[in-house]
Amino acid sequence: MGPTHMTKHWGRAVPNAASETLARAAHLYYVLGLTQAEVAKRLSITRFKVHRLLAQARETGMVRIEIDVPFAERLELEAALMERYGLTAAFVCPSDETEDMPLPIVIGQYASGIVNDLLRDGQTVATSWGSTLLALARSIDPGAVQQLSVVSMIGSLSTRSSQDKYEAASVLADRIGAECFYLPGPILCDNVDAKKAIESQPVVQTAMKKAKEADVALLSIGGSEMSSLRLAGVASEADYDSATKAGAIGNFLGRFIGKDGAVIDHPLNALCLGIGPEDIRQIPVRVLCAGGKHKVAAIGAVLRREAATILVTDEDTAKALT
Amino acid sequence: MGPTHMTKHWGRAVPNAASETLARAAHLYYVLGLTQAEVAKRLSITRFKVHRLLAQARETGMVRIEIDVPFAERLELEAALMERYGLTAAFVCPSDETEDMPLPIVIGQYASGIVNDLLRDGQTVATSWGSTLLALARSIDPGAVQQLSVVSMIGSLSTRSSQDKYEAASVLADRIGAECFYLPGPILCDNVDAKKAIESQPVVQTAMKKAKEADVALLSIGGSEMSSLRLAGVASEADYDSATKAGAIGNFLGRFIGKDGAVIDHPLNALCLGIGPEDIRQIPVRVLCAGGKHKVAAIGAVLRREAATILVTDEDTAKALT
DNA sequence: CACCCAGATGCACAAATGTGCAATGTATGA
DNA sequence: TCATACATTGCACATTTGTGCATCTGGGTG
Numbered sequence: 001m002g003p004t005h006m007t008k009h010w011g012r013a014v015p016n017a018a019s020e021t022l023a024r025a026a027h028l029y030y031v032l033g034l035t036q037a038e039v040a041k042r043l044s045i046t047r048f049k050v051h052r053l054l055a056q057a058r059e060t061g062m063v064r065i066e067i068d069v070p071f072a073e074r075l076e077l078e079a080a081l082m083e084r085y086g087l088t089a090a091f092v093c094p095s096d097e098t099e100d101m102p103l104p105i106v107i108g109q110y111a112s113g114i115v116n117d118l119l120r121d122g123q124t125v126a127t128s129w130g131s132t133l134l135a136l137a138r139s140i141d142p143g144a145v146q147q148l149s150v151v152s153m154i155g156s157l158s159t160r161s162s163q164d165k166y167e168a169a170s171v172l173a174d175r176i177g178a179e180c181f182y183l184p185g186p187i188l189c190d191n192v193d194a195k196k197a198i199e200s201q202p203v204v205q206t207a208m209k210k211a212k213e214a215d216v217a218l219l220s221i222g223g224s225e226m227s228s229l230r231l232a233g234v235a236s237e238a239d240y241d242s243a244t245k246a247g248a249i250g251n252f253l254g255r256f257i258g259k260d261g262a263v264i265d266h267p268l269n270a271l272c273l274g275i276g277p278e279d280i281r282q283i284p285v286r287v288l289c290a291g292g293k294h295k296v297a298a299i300g301a302v303l304r305r306e307a308a309t310i311l312v313t314d315e316d317t318a319k320a321l322t
Numbered sequence: 323m324g325p326t327h328m329t330k331h332w333g334r335a336v337p338n339a340a341s342e343t344l345a346r347a348a349h350l351y352y353v354l355g356l357t358q359a360e361v362a363k364r365l366s367i368t369r370f371k372v373h374r375l376l377a378q379a380r381e382t383g384m385v386r387i388e389i390d391v392p393f394a395e396r397l398e399l400e401a402a403l404m405e406r407y408g409l410t411a412a413f414v415c416p417s418d419e420t421e422d423m424p425l426p427i428v429i430g431q432y433a434s435g436i437v438n439d440l441l442r443d444g445q446t447v448a449t450s451w452g453s454t455l456l457a458l459a460r461s462i463d464p465g466a467v468q469q470l471s472v473v474s475m476i477g478s479l480s481t482r483s484s485q486d487k488y489e490a491a492s493v494l495a496d497r498i499g500a501e502c503f504y505l506p507g508p509i510l511c512d513n514v515d516a517k518k519a520i521e522s523q524p525v526v527q528t529a530m531k532k533a534k535e536a537d538v539a540l541l542s543i544g545g546s547e548m549s550s551l552r553l554a555g556v557a558s559e560a561d562y563d564s565a566t567k568a569g570a571i572g573n574f575l576g577r578f579i580g581k582d583g584a585v586i587d588h589p590l591n592a593l594c595l596g597i598g599p600e601d602i603r604q605i606p607v608r609v610l611c612a613g614g615k616h617k618v619a620a621i622g623a624v625l626r627r628e629a630a631t632i633l634v635t636d637e638d639t640a641k642a643l644t
Numbered sequence: 645c646a647c648c649c650a651g652a653t654g655c656a657c658a659a660a661t662g663t664g665c666a667a668t669g670t671a672t673g674a
Numbered sequence: 675t676c677a678t679a680c681a682t683t684g685c686a687c688a689t690t691t692g693t694g695c696a697t698c699t700g701g702g703t704g
Contacts, residue, residue, distance in 0.1 A: 019392065020393060022391075023391040023392055023393045023394070023397065024393075024397065026389055026391050027389070027391055027394070027397040027398075027401075030387055030389045031389060031397075031398075031401075032401060035689085035690060035691090036690075036691070037689095037690075037691095042411075044439055046653075046654065046655095047654095047690095047691090048653070048654060048655080048692095049652090049653075049654090051691075051692070051693095052652090052653095055692095057389075057391070061390075062389065062390055062391050062392075063387065063388070063389045063390075063391075064387070064388045064389070064390070065352055065385065065386070065387050065388075066385070066386045066387075066388050067348055067349070067352045067353060067379075067384065067385045067386075068383075068384055068385075068386070069344075069345040069348050069349055069379070069384050069385075070341065070345055070384075071342060071345045071346075072345070072349070075345065075346065075349040075353075076349075076353075079349075079353075079354060089364075117366060357659085357660060357661090358660075358661070359659095359660075359661095368683075368684060368685095369660095369661090369684095370662095370683070370684060370685080371682095371683075371684090373661075373662070373663095374682090374683095377662095
């Protein structure tokens with residue numbers, strides 16, 4: 001930097017002092033890299049004045065900080081989502097869907113990294129299911145945390161066994177070596193009485209209680225088509241049609257929800273086993289992992305209800321949501 | 323800014339973590355304006371790491387600070403001049419010469435503001451003369467300092483009176499209400515004996531001693547043509563021609579100097595009354611005020627000899643000097 | 645001329661940022 | 675395998691920056 005033998009002071013040195021001092025200060029500080037105190041000395045003004053001058057230089061656009069980060073758009077989207085939906089955090093991954101890597105898998109894998117960092121030893125994780133959460137569970141880092149408890153929030157998709165290796169809960173517990181609390185029963189019961197009977201079982205009560213008291217919830221959204229529910233054959237085409245007619249735009253925790261994000265009034269919802277949207281508010285960290293064109297409306301509706309505190313989604317969905 | 327209910331930590335959240343973390347940190351810090359500590363918390367890394375990440379982001383050009391100050395070029399020139407010639411400071415004014423405002427006047431007026439700020443109560447200012455320094459003296463702020471002493475470094479230009487109102491010293495002393503020590507005698511004596519006689523006078527001795535002990539020196543340069551020396555008729559055309567033949571590229575403190583800035587070996591220089599380039603080194607602050615195409619070479623030569631600590635010049639000259 | 649207000653100024657203190665160093669981890673070559 | 679160099683990390687501490695507030699200042703205005 002400049003010469004070293006500097007003892008004297010000088011400063012305002014010209015008729016149109018105001019603007020020249022401003023320019024001089026900005027130049028000394030931002031270009032030559034002097035400290036505010038050094039600038040002050042050279043201009044024989046106080047440090048405070050220099051500080052105010054620099055603020056002015058920034059405000060008037062004389063000095064700009066340009067940033068050109070890769071992923072800039074995604075980061076912007078994250079900030080926008082947080083702002084718009086009052087989220088604690090939002091994560092947006094690229095929307096690079098491929099033949100053997102459909103969007104739910106992409107998002108699930110991306111989310112796994114986030115959840116890895118989120119979890120702490122000894123915590124309880126409540127999870128629902130779906131292809132996204134399954135992908136998440138499959139790529140979770142084993143050994144990232146110890147003493148984890150995993151608990152199902154809703155009944156099983158599989159009609160055969162509650163310990164299905166296609167359910168997020170079991171895969172997650174398996175990989176991470178955690179104890180696992182299942183909800184032994186189907187997601188959709190045959191009738192209201194059957195549901196009541198299952199619900200009243202102590203095991204189910206315990207699991208549901210534990211789920212409600214979890215530290216972290218992993219959530220997803222079933223869209224209006226191709227949901228796991230439909231694919232698993234648990235809900236029929238006719239069921240879906242009638243739900244859609246009744247205003248369903250998606251499926252959240254097994255329940256069909258409407259435009260406003262609320263559970264709609266539909267017979268199928270009465271048969272749904274497990275804790276519902278209204279029960280998860282007390283779980284402090286609720287991570288919603290979902291993306292895809294046909295899920296946008298439902299995601300937006302759920303977020304507007306503040307059902308989630310963290311969102312993990314893809315770029316296209318994020319754009320649609322902001 | 324973001325939501326307020328933030329308790330958890332998270333961070334590296336993606337396969338290509340290295341670059342993504344970098345981008346994330348830069349974005350949080352520079353775009354969203356979080357502090358390094360806040361960024362660290364969100365990314366669950368230490369503040370120090372954030373600091374290093376940001377440094378990297380700056381180095382790799384991911385983040386640029388663009389400044390667009392008016393006068394930017396002039397400020398750059400000042401910095402370049404300081405660097406190049408080891409100056410304590412440099413000031414560059416616009417080269418706006420007009421009909422009734424020739425360059426020396428422009429520079430002199432500009433320099434007056436600088437000298438104003440430079441002077442302290444009770445100091446002694448040694449000055450030479452020339453149109454630039456005269457302009458300086460005429461626009462100095464009266465009352466800016468008290469108890470000043472002004473002293474001539476070299477003999478008078480005017481053949482009539484030593485207290486000429488066209489001499490910088492008297493004008494300066496007058497305007498600022500300072501006591502003034504003249505060098506009673508002509509800048510060029512008739513012969514060596516006359517010079518010796520004048521020099522040996524106590525008044526002259528006193529003045530020269532005081533000049534050498536001054537706090538601030540005001541210096542200028544006579545170019546190869548149209549110098550005050552020539553205009554005043556003190557030096558004849560023939561004198562000038564012979565000096566030029568002997569290698570003179572300008573005039574400094576009444577002496578003809580060569581390409582290297584040294585006083586050349588020429589009879590006229592032996593007749594010059596006043597302290598010379600070699601005597602001013604002990605004056606701590608030496609302000610050279612000069613500009614103009616025909617003075618560039620001389621200014622450069624003088625600066626290379628470190629005869630000045632501060633330079634005041636105009637944009638075109640500054641460009642030629644760097 | 646006294647009064648008041650708005651803006652500028654400086655200061656004490658609080659917050660944020662930067663840095664040298666020692667400890668730790670990690671690759672390299674003998 | 676060990677030793678050696680070399681990079682990474684965190685920390686205590688020093689420096690730099692930011693801020694709320696009391697004070698000053700100048701210049702309308704009744």
